Amino acid sequence: MTGDLLVILQIAGRRCALSALEVKSVIETGTITPIPRAPAWIAGITALRSQALTVIDCRRAIGLVSDAADGEWPTDHRAAVVAEGGHSYALLVDGIEDITTAAGEVGQIPGGFGAEWSRVARGMIETMAGPALLVDLGALLAGPEAVRGEIEAAA
């Protein structure tokens, strides 16, 4: 992992990292068309050239923000574009900070990251900009329902 390029993001006030290989581009978010009856963590769809992107609110996708806490974190006017399973997504985050290199391997920390964060975390990674939580894109895009489903299945 050392030397890999990472995109550093702020999600819900925490420093997170995505592999730069996963981030296709960073765009200015235009108008977002909301999707009625879709899960709350899907903010809507927006257009990138002739492509429609599904806009994901990362804070809600992790399962952090309840409706009451709306506006607790700022939202960047830019979004990171990622692709997963043939679909393209735009990730809404607090801020897109920098591109930097990883300064170590992915590691775990004692005590974990907390239930919500653990679901989307691949682990902690040291970067040139300091330690960051490396986000598992697939888990993030599965949404908070995924973990709920697992819990229900286990119960």
Added chain:
Amino acid sequence: MDDLLAEFIAETREMLEASGGELVAWEADPADRARLDTIFRFVHTVKGNCGFFDFPRLASLSHAAEDALADCRAGRRDPDQHLVSGVLAIIDRIAQMIDAIEAGEDLAAFGPEGGDEDLIALLDVSHETSFSAGLEGVKEGSGGGLAAASEDQGTSTARRADPAAQRTIRLPVELLDRVMSGVSDMVLARNDLAHRLRQAGTQPTIDGPFERLTTILSDVRDAITRMRMQRIETLFSALPRLVRDVSAECGKQVMIDLDGGDVELDREMIETIRDPLTHIIRNAIDHGIEAPSTRLQHGKREIGLLAIAARQSGNTISIAIADDGRGLDEERIAAKAVATGLVTAQDRAAMPRDKVLNLIFEPGFSTAETVSNVSGRGVGLDVVRQNLEKVGGSIKVASAPGHGTTFTLQIPLTLSIIAGLTVEVAGHRFAIPQSYVEEIVQASSRALDFTRMGETALVTFRGKRVPCLMLGEVLGLAEDEATATEPTLVMLRLASGDLFALAVEGIHNHGDLVVKPLAPAVMKSGLYAGSTLLDDGTPVLLLDVANIAAQHALVSDTRARVLGAEEDAAGASADTAPRAMLFTDFAGRRSAVRLELVQRIETAPASAIDRSAARPRVVIDGLILPLLGLPDAPLTQNRVRLLRLSDGTCELLYAVREVEDAVELTGALSPVPEDPLVEAITLIGGTPATLIDAHELFARHGEPPLAAERLRCTLPEGEWARAILAPLVAAAGYDIVGADEADDGTVGILFEDVYEVAEALGRPIPPRVIRLRDQPEAPAGSETIYRYDREALLAALAAVASARTGEAA
């Protein structure tokens, strides 16, 4: 017919190529069951197709091979080298014959009629006893065939080398996809550019080339679209013939009803569903629809009905094939499934009816007691399902005993262009596939007899109660007041034939939509089938109409479409009555006008009516049309419903208080000689209505429509005005006129000094003036515009134009 033949040749050749590898592999291992099945299906298809075209020799060859292979499949015979060689020799012969047919040669080149007997005899079981003799025979037979082939190939290679003969190439679909999405991007870039150009104002030097670019782009887009898409009609067009032939063979009478032929789908998909569809139709006629005498006994019409309907919804096309035959026999299917070991008796006991019915798609399943030439030996349905599943589709069957069977095919599309309608509700826009839309109705809820039954809403449409969904409620959006009182209803017809209404706030426009798939998390809601971009680049969601209907339990399993078709047919034969549009005019009279005259129902704002002249007029679509039927008192509503009547050349508008419905004129027409504008009084629905005399109406008020007057403008004298100012003013939509033609509506552009002189001398000045000055800096308090200040000048012209239209309205 030539098209069909060409398709047959292309298809057979494709299968020959595909089965080439299978044949070799099978030769190496004749016990390989999967290879056997593939080759069996090939000869089966050839046999089926030969029934269409009159190729008895091909048919007998493929029939012989099929018989032998069927024996192998059923385990009655072991595939040995002898048999393999025989089948291979037959397949070689078929290939040669196909070449000959394509070249338009006579099949007599392969020896006289019955010349294939040697090959066919090779497959005869009796030959197995004289194994070596048989093999020799094979060598002779296939050797002879090969010799003929090599001779023949000399000519056919020469033919194929001719570039004029084949002007087509095969391309990978991904490449087409890439080109297509590139063109879509180009269209969006063009739209963006157009938007910016509009903001920058009219620029004649750029507008010309830009227009050209637009035209070229739309041509390219059309061509690219057509590259991939084909109307399903191309597939449907062969079906009536197929039905006719098959029903004649079976001694049955079958009527076919095709619907949704304008649904477009990938060329590739059409090819994929061609065979499945043919199989299902053959099965339906052979096994489903009863003989005429049996039908009469059961109180059905002698003629069976086969209804085929195609619908598209985002990334899926569903095709429903419904017959009104005897239906599937659950017990017999179950018994057969147990007998063949598909399910155990215990499994069977626990299975619901629809699960049992869907066993017919299992491999090796067939209930036909007599093997007929038509539907064959149970190859059909398992192959059908296999082929559809290969492309990610599905098939299911529903059946009511004694009433018929419906097969529903679902075929996915990764990328498709569909005609769609954009609707609005609570500030959100959504697209609806046009293929579902039966009609759009705009009326007050009273006219539609809008009622709430429990949680469900009902409207009355063409005399029937139709369930109505409020799109706002479906999507959980805040309902607008106007939707409840004056909804726009989109009447949607599902592939199953069920009709329902969707209430929306308004319809925006319709056009071709490029549908892209949605992320799985969004698809999970079951409300959307895809997303698409509007011309301005905003993404909108495509509603999954079929699924929304299913979620609200509006889809029936029975064949509503078939029943509907019967009703329609009955109605059509009885109904030759003229139709009329029933409405209430502003005097409160219930009136009607013959439906042929009504071009459209327009809605105009009351402010658009110009009542200054003796006869009121309205500008609609840039045309000035005379308006009748207005009350003398000023209008109280903001919007007026207008019937746009036309006699072919002349048009006029008839203002009405409320449009009721299109009705049939079945009652007697009693003339009213006293009132020349009334043709007759008649009874409609038990109450009298006045039928308007169209002849008199057009004789009195008809006039060819006039184009709305353009804005006029006078220019100052001089070379500068003619050469530099005139094009700019013309581009802003003004006609340039001389001072002598000027009237009250004309705008005058004057230089400041000329204006001042005119004002000082009291000369006539046009009522609207734009004053130009020579210096960039404006003197204090001056209302002048610097003559090179383009933006200000255009803004001034636009302001005058909008002031004028406001006045005219």
